[in-house]
Amino acid sequence: MLSSVLALGLAATLVTAGPCDIYASGDTPCVAAHSTTRALYSDYTGSLYQVQRSSDSTTTDIGPVSAGGIADSATQDSFCDGTDCYISIIYDQSGNGNDLTQAPAGGFDGPGTNGADNLASATGAPVTLNGETVYGVLVTPGTGYRNDVATGTATGDAAEGMYAVLDGTNYNDQCCFDYGNAETSNTDTGSGHMEAIYFGNCTVWGSGAGDGPWIMADLENGLFSGESAANNADDPSITARFVTAVIKGEPNQWAIRGGDATADGALSTYYSGARPSGYNPMIKEGAIILGIGGDNSNGAQGTFYEGVMTSGYPSDETEDSVQADIVAAGYGTS
Numbered sequence: 001m002l003s004s005v006l007a008l009g010l011a012a013t014l015v016t017a018g019p020c021d022i023y024a025s026g027d028t029p030c031v032a033a034h035s036t037t038r039a040l041y042s043d044y045t046g047s048l049y050q051v052q053r054s055s056d057s058t059t060t061d062i063g064p065v066s067a068g069g070i071a072d073s074a075t076q077d078s079f080c081d082g083t084d085c086y087i088s089i090i091y092d093q094s095g096n097g098n099d100l101t102q103a104p105a106g107g108f109d110g111p112g113t114n115g116a117d118n119l120a121s122a123t124g125a126p127v128t129l130n131g132e133t134v135y136g137v138l139v140t141p142g143t144g145y146r147n148d149v150a151t152g153t154a155t156g157d158a159a160e161g162m163y164a165v166l167d168g169t170n171y172n173d174q175c176c177f178d179y180g181n182a183e184t185s186n187t188d189t190g191s192g193h194m195e196a197i198y199f200g201n202c203t204v205w206g207s208g209a210g211d212g213p214w215i216m217a218d219l220e221n222g223l224f225s226g227e228s229a230a231n232n233a234d235d236p237s238i239t240a241r242f243v244t245a246v247i248k249g250e251p252n253q254w255a256i257r258g259g260d261a262t263a264d265g266a267l268s269t270y271y272s273g274a275r276p277s278g279y280n281p282m283i284k285e286g287a288i289i290l291g292i293g294g295d296n297s298n299g300a301q302g303t304f305y306e307g308v309m310t311s312g313y314p315s316d317e318t319e320d321s322v323q324a325d326i327v328a329a330g331y332g333t334s
């Protein structure tokens with residue numbers, strides 16, 4: 001009896017604490033928190049994202065329906081009624097002002113662009129959270145978001161963690177559907193200048209077991225599934241519709257973790273160990289990218305629902321608690 005009461009109390013704590021509350025209690029606070037589907041702090045009441053109407057170019061902000069709640073998609077639906085809408089800003093919930101906006105041109109001149117990347121359709125990736133419709137960020141080739149003047153993100157060899165919830169079935173083999181730390185110059189400044197989550201079946205650098213897709217780390221000048229940019233059989237092909245992808249790094253140590261974002265149970269560790277040769281120390285620059293590579297390589301596709309970057313190297317236990325919160329959020333398709 002006592003143990004079941006304690007278990008109930010613990011479960012209630014997990015449900016009410018958002019991902020960033022959990023990272024904070026693990027002493028690895030979020031320094032950037034992005035989601036178009038829900039608040040990532042239990043007390044967050046600010047805006048989640050901004051949509052822009054193509055009919056008259058006006059914008060409106062979409063917040064959570066309540067503190068710490070899911071996105072108020074009804075406001076988007078009425079604002080965008082009868083016209084196309086695009087996601088123009090993905091706000092940072094961490095308080096650091098690390099908003100993501102249309103990525104500028106970079107070293108790589110991608111498909112159909114000779115300048116800034118495209119914005120995602122605001123209705124391209126509808127999903128449900130415990131049965132209520134919300135919208136993710138559908139990245140088609142040529143789409144990308146960035147912040148080159150981020151505050152509080154890891155630079156140099158500083159430790160950081162990150163996770164993202166993605167659509168495990170929307171990917172391709174182009175470079176690079178990423179979320180995480182990248183160059184501030186929009187150009188490739190060399191090995192170790194990035195540390196970002198990659199998701200897809202690009203085989204130009206590393207790869208994992210089977211045909212993919214895989215969670216890998218984009219460390220610049222290479223996608224890594226393990227210590228070397230080679231085939232690492234411990235990095236499995238992902239089959240889940242909703243996948244939680246985790247990358248973290250600290251001096252001469254980094255890890256890939258992942259799991260089904262809708263399945264109870266801990267995340268699995270696909271790699272944990274030393275830096276690749278030539279990547280110790282890291283030379284992280286602290287910009288934030290979504291949907292593109294560090295040099296604005298924008299041939300990839302994917303779908304992003306939520307993600308954060310932290311200060312410090314999160315423990316596996318902290319990440320497992322975050323995974324429990326993601327599972328409780330109830331991602332699904334209608």
Ligand SMILES: *[C@@H]1O[C@H](CO)[C@@H](O)[C@H](O)[C@H]1NC(C)=O
Binds near residue numbers: 201
């Ligand atoms: C990536 O996956 C797609 C879809 O299954 C497939 O058509 C493509 O050939 C794959 N690319 C590589 C490099 O394996």
